[in-house]
Amino acid sequence: MNDPVHFVDEMLQGILIAHPDQLTTVDGNLRCIVKTNKEKKNKVGIATGGGSGHLPLFLGYVGDGLLDGCAVGGVFQSPSSDQMLEVTKSIDQGAGVLYIYGNYGGDIMNFDMAAEMADMEGIKVAQVIAGEDVASAPKGEEGKRRGVAGIFYAFKIAGALAGEMASLEEVKRIAEKTCANIRTMGVALTACIVPEAGRASFTIGDNEMEIGMGIHGEPGIRRGALQKADDIVQQMADKILADLPYEKGDEVSVLLNGLGATPKEELYIMARKLHEILKAKGISVFNTYVGEFATSMEMAGASISLLKLDGELKRLLSKPANSPFFTQVQL
Amino acid sequence: MNDPVHFVDEMLQGILIAHPDQLTTVDGNLRCIVKTNKEKKNKVGIATGGGSGHLPLFLGYVGDGLLDGCAVGGVFQSPSSDQMLEVTKSIDQGAGVLYIYGNYGGDIMNFDMAAEMADMEGIKVAQVIAGEDVASAPKGEEGKRRGVAGIFYAFKIAGALAGEMASLEEVKRIAEKTCANIRTMGVALTACIVPEAGRASFTIGDNEMEIGMGIHGEPGIRRGALQKADDIVQQMADKILADLPYEKGDEVSVLLNGLGATPKEELYIMARKLHEILKAKGISVFNTYVGEFATSMEMAGASISLLKLDGELKRLLSKPANSPFFTQVQL
Amino acid sequence: METLRIKDIQSIILQIKNIIDSNQDKLMELDSVMGDGDLGFTMTKAFAAAHEEAVKSEEKIPGKLLTRLGIVIAKTSPSTMGTLIATGFMKGGKSIDSYDEIGPEELAYFFEAFARSIMDRGKSVPGNKTIIDTLFPAAEALRSSANESLVKSISAAREASLKGLDASTKMKAQHGRAAYYQDNSIGKQDGGATVGTYIIEGFYRHITQLSI
Amino acid sequence: METLRIKDIQSIILQIKNIIDSNQDKLMELDSVMGDGDLGFTMTKAFAAAHEEAVKSEEKIPGKLLTRLGIVIAKTSPSTMGTLIATGFMKGGKSIDSYDEIGPEELAYFFEAFARSIMDRGKSVPGNKTIIDTLFPAAEALRSSANESLVKSISAAREASLKGLDASTKMKAQHGRAAYYQDNSIGKQDGGATVGTYIIEGFYRHITQLSI
Numbered sequence A, B: 001m002n003d004p005v006h007f008v009d010e011m012l013q014g015i016l017i018a019h020p021d022q023l024t025t026v027d028g029n030l031r032c033i034v035k036t037n038k039e040k041k042n043k044v045g046i047a048t049g050g051g052s053g054h055l056p057l058f059l060g061y062v063g064d065g066l067l068d069g070c071a072v073g074g075v076f077q078s079p080s081s082d083q084m085l086e087v088t089k090s091i092d093q094g095a096g097v098l099y100i101y102g103n104y105g106g107d108i109m110n111f112d113m114a115a116e117m118a119d120m121e122g123i124k125v126a127q128v129i130a131g132e133d134v135a136s137a138p139k140g141e142e143g144k145r146r147g148v149a150g151i152f153y154a155f156k157i158a159g160a161l162a163g164e165m166a167s168l169e170e171v172k173r174i175a176e177k178t179c180a181n182i183r184t185m186g187v188a189l190t191a192c193i194v195p196e197a198g199r200a201s202f203t204i205g206d207n208e209m210e211i212g213m214g215i216h217g218e219p220g221i222r223r224g225a226l227q228k229a230d231d232i233v234q235q236m237a238d239k240i241l242a243d244l245p246y247e248k249g250d251e252v253s254v255l256l257n258g259l260g261a262t263p264k265e266e267l268y269i270m271a272r273k274l275h276e277i278l279k280a281k282g283i284s285v286f287n288t289y290v291g292e293f294a295t296s297m298e299m300a301g302a303s304i305s306l307l308k309l310d311g312e313l314k315r316l317l318s319k320p321a322n323s324p325f326f327t328q329v330q331l
Numbered sequence C, D: 001m002e003t004l005r006i007k008d009i010q011s012i013i014l015q016i017k018n019i020i021d022s023n024q025d026k027l028m029e030l031d032s033v034m035g036d037g038d039l040g041f042t043m044t045k046a047f048a049a050a051h052e053e054a055v056k057s058e059e060k061i062p063g064k065l066l067t068r069l070g071i072v073i074a075k076t077s078p079s080t081m082g083t084l085i086a087t088g089f090m091k092g093g094k095s096i097d098s099y100d101e102i103g104p105e106e107l108a109y110f111f112e113a114f115a116r117s118i119m120d121r122g123k124s125v126p127g128n129k130t131i132i133d134t135l136f137p138a139a140e141a142l143r144s145s146a147n148e149s150l151v152k153s154i155s156a157a158r159e160a161s162l163k164g165l166d167a168s169t170k171m172k173a174q175h176g177r178a179a180y181y182q183d184n185s186i187g188k189q190d191g192g193a194t195v196g197t198y199i200i201e202g203f204y205r206h207i208t209q210l211s212i
């Protein structure tokens, strides 16, 4: 690392110089990232935004078949309404802009402000807030849940529908439907380190873990001795399956997300157990994503997300997509 | 983690169940992985093999436009000649099989044995050994160098040419040419942990780093106090550039590889500095890969690889590829 | 002194900035217990920027200057508290931008709009253990003493905000990161509510100092 | 006893297995200093598998049994040392598979082919600080004493291998992971060379025991 004060800007400079054909800034503002090649007239624009330190979240999903722009905040900090407005103006192709972002107070307020300002400039804006972390609020209070790795599905599916020139209302509908069908649970083995702080703001013992911890270190539902991967997966799956609930005959997409320091090997060991559990429940798996989709600096840990599919979601999930951080061919 | 004894097999079961359309075993042998859909008759088969604990290396590059099969060893252990032979027989489409693997004694001996056995079964086999880690042996002794992340380029380019139905000799030639034009340097910030050992076999202090360390913890060229990212990149680049040497007017592909626990954010900060150095030297960058291409369990650290390009290499590098671990659209 | 003008606003912002600066560690600490620990950092940044703007702005109308400060804070400090305070300054300033000077009546308008706009933006009400629990009582005190002197009304506001802080500590958090702690938040002092008292304190120090 | 038959091979393999088992930690340690520390583990695995095979195999010709052991070791222990020893047993066995029993002459053939095939497979020569530095002198000693008794010739081989081990410690490593340590490898005992002495030791113990 260099000077932590420049962490975010240097990272952005690196991303822009590494992927000049795919990503660029709005008028040189590093913290406002959009696609290099503008989209077709009348395509609904999709923007997101959020704190840094979660790559590929958020800007990693700006790409073909995905998002059009992203406002980038400091590490774990919301971007400003200003930045969001700049991105909005840049990506609006006359059909309006949809904001899809995670359920965090600061982000909501800033996106609300940006939406009001965009409205004053005559741009139609709609918003969908993703919150699918079952550990962050009990069933019945879904509206309070944090948005974590599962938001990837909303980006992917809304991006696919927007690419078909659907209306803002339609794209909003599909993003909401996607969010409503996702559930996520995480487990953390070590703390995350914010560069400016230089040290962990909390600690997890060497042989401890915390089930349900948020991607900024928000408290989970159980701190305890480190368990076997299979036992951890079982607990996470139990929580997730009971929540929606996901039932016999359902078809799902599975996302096994590493939080940053967890080897892919371990994620696949978890995938194995998860598939076993789903099979025993009579839930079929359409496809499985394994990798880093939403991280938390050097945090060791993982999350499991399930998306319950129907024909429409499956069709859109299957479409190709391409960003510097996520490439998929037609499934 | 579950029982470390089952680490590799459980990981393989997870990979196979997560990507059934793409990967399968040879006759149920978990440690012999091949593409689910067999290739065209007379396409040269390409196989690799090596120890586990390096995902996406090695089996992660079995896919369309890439490799046809992989023999999987225990963590940091060579697979057996037997496994290699099984893979060879499975992927041979009558045009012979090329082995591309890293320059490690155990692997070489086992691939040699496998090649002899394949020969006895009437399968033409050729071999290309990748070794591009400049820290592992001085200039003039290139043949002693370890193979690390840069081997990705050999897989990608040889895979692309094999897909064009080139002969075994041709595919071997391009793999050799690719290997000859790659140089890599790594830096490690923490040790790697082998599951069966359960602890690091060596340690790197909290504020220390080792430049040139190998992906199994082989000794590097300098252990010292942790430096700024920019200074580390400068030292790594100096070594790499002087070695080939890469010179003004050259065009390169850049690979910034994370060893497992290093955030993508840091890799991009390094990419930024590397581009700056290359620009100052008058070396142009054709494209940049950033991510995890060859890891070492939970090791924190990174490596930089450069591939010097010409028209032929550029054309092949640009072709699409698709495996569960690496997907690229036509560049 | 019965009214506040541009120079006073500048001095008040400096007062708030000084209070925040000398309490940076305390805010850091409060926000660490049930938040992400950045409150001290974002607040010093917000008021440093606000102060800089207050000094260099050519605005002649106090309400307009206060709105400008909000805009600047929104840009520099997009954290929850930064955004809320920015909204407060913007909407509070807007509510009095037809007045050349701020008397007790206008000060009440200002803080009423300030608190109200935060409640709108944050979808929060008094009792949720937020900055509202110190600012809302302060605005109410200003309203009830609007026909008294500036010193008296700001003194009443200060007292109300401090009482509000005590009361809020006993509440259960409903918003922001603190809400994840649910019942565990009871008994812990809220960082945002504390910031609310500092803002009032800034006004209080300037007004009472000048009156001595 | 002037010749070795199937029963003897079985006993010799058990002897080697026992020596390896009781030196597992030592091999681990030697390989940790300049390697990946797995030598103790892979060698116990290799000889456990070889012993199992030796006991259950129906092979009647000693050379053929030795070749089988090599095949089994190759499958179970694909590490450098495992593969080299596997090669040694396979090619060594092959070199004497036309003999029903092994006398001093055949034993010399066996170890000559054993050492030679390792040199081919490993592209190594004596002096590179490897298993060859104990096995090659042992094979030479067997050759020079091929017209003596089995006890005498294996004793000479044992002595040569131990001398070789001493000499190899002073060498600089040229192959495998140890080579990365370059000059730092000088003065450190090589794990593979040590294994070479254990193999000879296994033959020695069986042959001398039976003669007593």
Ligand SMILES: Nc1ncnc2c1ncn2[C@@H]1O[C@H](COP(=O)(O)OP(=O)(O)O)[C@@H](O)[C@H]1O
Residues within 6 Å of the ligand: A105, A106, C031, C035, C036, C037, C038, C039, C042, C079, C080, C081, C082, C084, C118, C119, C121, C122, C123, C124, C129, C130, C131, C132, C175, C176, C177, C178, C190, C191, C192, C193
């Ligand atoms: N919805 C809300 N309405 C009003 N105040 C809120 C709301 N959510 C949080 N707060 C206040 O914000 C404070 C935290 O601010 P800050 O540290 O900036 O948050 P964050 O770092 O999570 O963005 C809390 O102490 C609380 O007083």
Ligand SMILES: Nc1ncnc2c1ncn2[C@@H]1O[C@H](COP(=O)(O)OP(=O)(O)O)[C@@H](O)[C@H]1O
Residues within 6 Å of the ligand: B105, B106, D031, D035, D036, D037, D038, D039, D042, D079, D080, D081, D082, D084, D118, D121, D122, D123, D124, D129, D130, D131, D132, D175, D176, D177, D178, D190, D191, D192, D193
């Ligand atoms: N090319 C070679 N030829 C002969 N012996 C070798 C060669 N390379 C390594 N060795 C021997 O192998 C030993 C290490 O074996 P092992 O631990 O199995 O290696 P690794 O774990 O690296 O595969 C060394 O001590 C050395 O004696």
Ligand SMILES: [Mg+2]
Residues within 6 Å of the ligand: A076, A077, C036, C038, C079, C080
């Ligand atoms: Mg914050």
Ligand SMILES: [Mg+2]
Residues within 6 Å of the ligand: B076, B077, D036, D038, D079, D080
């Ligand atoms: Mg080994």
Ligand SMILES: [Mg+2]
Residues within 6 Å of the ligand: C031, C035, C036, C037, C038, C039, C079
């Ligand atoms: Mg905070």
Ligand SMILES: [Mg+2]
Residues within 6 Å of the ligand: D031, D035, D036, D037, D038, D039, D079
């Ligand atoms: Mg070893």
